[in-house]
Amino acid sequence: MTTPDKAASLKRMKTLATALLVVVTLLFVVARREGWPWLAAFAEAAMIGALADWFAVVALFRHPLGLPIPHTAILPRNKARLADNLARFIRDRFLDTASLVARLRAADPASRIGVWLQQPDNARALSDRLGVILVQSLDFMDDRRVRRLLVHALRKRAAGLDLAGAVGRILDALTENRRHQGLLDEGIRKLAAWLDEPGVQAAFAGMIVDVASKEYPKVVAMLGLVGMNPTELGDKVSVGIVHGVNGLLDEIAADPHHPRRQAFDELVEGYIERLKNDEALRDKIDAMKRDFLAHPGIAKYVDGLWDDLRGWLASDMARPDSRIRARLASAATAIGASLAANPALRDSLNEHIERTVEGLAPQLRDGLSEHIAGTVRAWRDEDLVREIEHSVGRDLQFIRLNGTLVGGLIGLALYALTHIL
Template sequence: MPAPQDEVERRRALRQHRAFASGLLVLAAVIFIACSAWQSQGEAPGWVGYVRAAAEAGMIGGIADWFAVTALFRHPLGIPIPHTALLPKKKDQLGTALSGFVGENFLNAQLITEKVAGANIPQRVGQWLAEPDNAALVSREAGKLTANAVRAIDPADAEALIKTQIIDKAAEPLWGPPAGRMLEQLIADGKTEPAVEAVIGWARTKVYGMEETVVTLIDDRMPGWAPKFAKSLVGERVYKEVVEFIEDVDRDPDHEARHALRRFISQLAEDLQHDEVMIERVESLKADVMGSDAVQGAAADVWAAFSRNLIAAATDENSVLRVKAAELCVTWGTRVQEDPTLRDELNRRLTGVVSFLADNYSGEVTAIISETVERWDAEEASDKIELMVGKDLQYIRVNGTLVGALAGLAIYTVSQALF
């Protein structure tokens, strides 16, 4: 239905055209009456008969077409003549017929698939996307859609989804056995050696910076009667031995200390999988971690950061996301143009989807038409339809008056010529 401002304009135009058609009918009636009066006085010239015949036939044609047009929407003059006010009476049948017509002629699976297949849509889409300007347009519009979709999501719903589907799901299974199996696989792949090196490097760094601490510790542990120089010598000697030990471990890839670290990691992988005490410790740690305020409040922080960054990337034409989207469009469009096998496959899939939709959902689509028409108020629907097409229907009345006048004139002329 038209917008309110358009409806006002349509009603004004309908009144004007209706007034013109009615005025033409009144004019024909006035001419007929004037000619009839003139002829009744016996002094009218011969041409008056021709004018009178034209006006009479035009008046009859105008009245007939006025009746026909009016009978579509209401009872003429309010008289309930049979087969008038057709639209209010036949509204439901009209909706059913219209839905059937649309279903048979527009949503026919064979017709639609033939049209889609002949349109060569993949080739056209690929050619269009291969243009950088068009690819940039797609990237821009997709970015707007993405940003608007993210803004439309209720943060509370997003946070609840993150918490239930990620945080809570992560806390459900036992952590120990999976961690043990993962560690065991890392050991088998030789991926734990960096951890061994990291421990040795950490120990080396600590030892190099604790000479004073070692000497002081030795001094405190030695008897008070020992000479001070002896304490210093012992402390320095102990520190030197520790440094030499660490350096040996650092240089020798087959050092026993390294093997001890590897055995510890292997035993840890075993304990994480099979030692109930270790598994319980990990579960206790998991409960502490997952129950902490930091983790429980992480959903809000995760969604805030994710949504903010995604919106920023989607709206920034120079972002990696937007640039990659445009490049992907150009690449895909070029490939579709150059690869006939891909085009055929896309065309086959497209026609398959269209055929499936037409076969399975055309009834639902056409049912919308009939159901919508059935819900219309009969009088209001008739008024709205007349508002949409009534202006054009008034030309039928005008044509009826003019054509009737010409036909009457022609008949009268032939009659005069013959008789």
């Protein structure tokens, strides 16, 4: 990129080369007038060399003296070809897939990442950067237009979901190899433990007495006449019921082929089959899904939930002792330690990075070469000339200086050779 220093340096070299041309021209005039043939030969050849090299250097960038001489202004006239050649050169020499993967493998990025993440300052810096990204993402998501778009997309996606079929497939997977019987066993254990609790049995006894008192008040009154306490009777009945239920549960738990288990299998299988093939049930579930998604309270609930979540995240990220940033830094350090201590993990990460580069490199290199070619083509001719001339123009002015001196020496040598012969 052009800088004031480059421009000033180029201007100084141009002035020096032009000044040398002026000097040899004056020297030629004086030598011819004073009759100094050797010096005149040197000065004459030096002028020719200086002018020839001036023409060659200027012809690279523009038309000399503004004259449309053929094969001048070479760079602007061939800008498109230069752009394509430059892009192909960078693509083929620096961005070929094999070279990129080889350099990546030699760099061992997983080890470097592990060492870098183990530094507390680096882990904190990474967590701070991730925190900034998170806050910016929250601000973006908080835009009402974006939020409406997301809610609309979610509703559209959910509306196209085959809920009945999805539930059926999930239940089918859960019942494979009779895994649902394990759920039944766990339910039996939980129910038995719950029934054995004294409070549950007392509640049953109370319910029995309450129901009997309401539905059969005369029977309860007769129990009092014969000296029997209704509460004690309720306790005995509830204990008997619990004992009977527990006995049935023990039988089911102990017998893999118990009729109740078979009934449970038939119930689950029948429900799964209905979810898959019963159009009436599927339509009913789909209608329930649509009603649920269309309910205005759903959108309000999602908005409120998002506002609460965003408020909590923003509040935490604004604090110096942010828990989220602390967790991120801790996770980064832990990842670094794992990479440092586990060669297999490093090899796995390196392999994944290499495969990613191999997959993306062709598209990236082609895209980058097109970008370079397009950028150079889009430059104005004067901008292209200025950038290249300021980058290499100083060195090209040395050609003019060398052409002046070398041309003069060659002219002097030729003059000497003609006189000697």
